[in-house]
Amino acid sequence: MPRAKTQNQADIVSAPSADLAALPAPVRAIRDKILAALDKNDVEALRIPIDWNEVRPLFAKSGAFKAGTDPVEILKTLSFDGKGRETIEIMRAVLAQPYVRIARGPVTLYEWPAFGRHPTPPANEEEAQARWRCVRFSDLARANAERKLRPTRLGVASDGVWHYFWSED
Template identity: 30%
Template sequence: MRLPSLVGIALAALVAGAAALVHAEQGADNKQATAPEVLYDLNALPDPVKAMLHQIGNAAATGEIEKMRPVLESNELKPMVAAAYIDDPIGHWKKESADGTGRDVLAAMLDMMSSGFVLTGKGDEAMYVWPYFAEADITKLSPAQEVELYRLLPAPDAIAMKKAGKYSGYKLGISTSGVWHYFIK
């Protein structure tokens, strides 16, 4: 009985890792070609994406990270929360959080969801990504966009990312079908 569950975990990790690599490669290609259009109108999102955002936002707003568990379990596969497969995203977020409760992670989710976002990829590969900085050249931000970046990150972090030329904070990805693919740094 133990073998099938290990095989299932390995398969899930392989699929999630492959999806992340494909998305990362597409993101790099998109940045080099043309910057995607920054979107702000949540009402223009497909209904499955709005539904997933609503679930994530409602759970995060409670301040109780365990409220996120049903959202995670409603997904086809658990979203990626780190470069390697993590069986318990909530345990991971608690461990990574500043206070051990994960509330700062929930706050980061809510902050990101209030920022602009982009649609990357096409067809079955299409993905909505928050914040749009994850797919933008942050060395070329307008003054208003810089203010938006400072709303998401402490100034020293934002400045370091601008110098590095890459956003490296949390990012959230939801497919057009409403599948939550990742919330990773």
């Protein structure tokens, strides 16, 4: 995968890619496990890929949830509907987007959606709508005010450990 720009001094971010075959096998495996859970249309089904990790993925950057809090309850809380349906749809939309490879020191992460790191104009209206589906309802007002998408991001390390699924803030 060709190198693109440097996000900060520690990150080297690749060009966007939609080539799922280029993902390491452990990354493809956790992505498939997440997608299988999403196909059940029940946020509880996400317990399987969440618990597949030795350490739970983070669902908020700010540390807004205390340690030990049930991860499915966090996903429900973050969902506008309070039941996790928004979370399911956003996660599905995020994983349908191209991804980037991020080299951060000795760690390599794969992050969806790529446009979160490479904010380029969408090619057409359909692509624009697909991108907006990656934005939480609670982030829409700020995104509209800033005239910038604020997508929810999902990151998986090259070893298949799901690190995060969080909004930009």
